[in-house]
Amino acid sequence: MFRSYYSTPLMYRLAYSSIATSPFSETELHEALTQWRDKNSRLNITGMLLYSNGNIFQVLEGHEQDVQSIFATIESDIRHLHVLKVADGTINERDFPDWSMGFKTVTGSQFEHVLGYVDPTKQEFLASHPDQGEGSLVALLKSFATEAQPLS
Structure with missing residues (x-):
């Protein structure tokens, strides 16, 4: 199949959750985010990261x-x-076009509201909120992005 050099490939989105082996200090987060943002900028990757304890x-x-x-x-x-992939697939446009990596530290209760978040290490995780789709996930993350502050 012939592919035009002028065609724009579809964008792709992937959402995941994980648990840090040990909590990040503010200094560690700042250093890591600086590195991650540099790499994301080079690769033209955008997105949002929420962190809580x-x-x-x-x-x-x-x-x-x-x-x-x-x-x-x-x-x-x-x-x-x-590490658990929550959602992935092609998208027509970015929802976080201006964020090489938006970042927000959130409280435990705010984090738990991410699609009715349930700890993936607990048995009830798989039964949690199967009726909510990726659209509500992105809308929720975008609400955090409007509150997020860039690193200084």
Whole structure:
């Protein structure tokens, strides 16, 4: 099949949750976010990361190969436990076009409201909120993005 050099490939979105092997300090988060944002900028990856007491929830957007590569790195990163892909697929446009990685530290109760979040290490996780789709997930994360502050 012939592919035009002028065609724009579809964007791809992947959302995951994980648990840090040990909670990040503010300094560690600042240093890590600086590195992650640099890498995301080079790869034209955008998204949003929520962090609460060692719990991580992130959405990545970009070209599928690049997003999958970053996710594979995350899955093998010893700083993450219980990495769980929550949603993925092609998208027509980015929901976080201006964020190489939006970031927000949230309280435990705010984190638990991410699609009725239930700890993935607990048995009831699989039964939690199967009727809510990716659209509500993105809308919720966008609400955090409007509150997020860039790193100084």
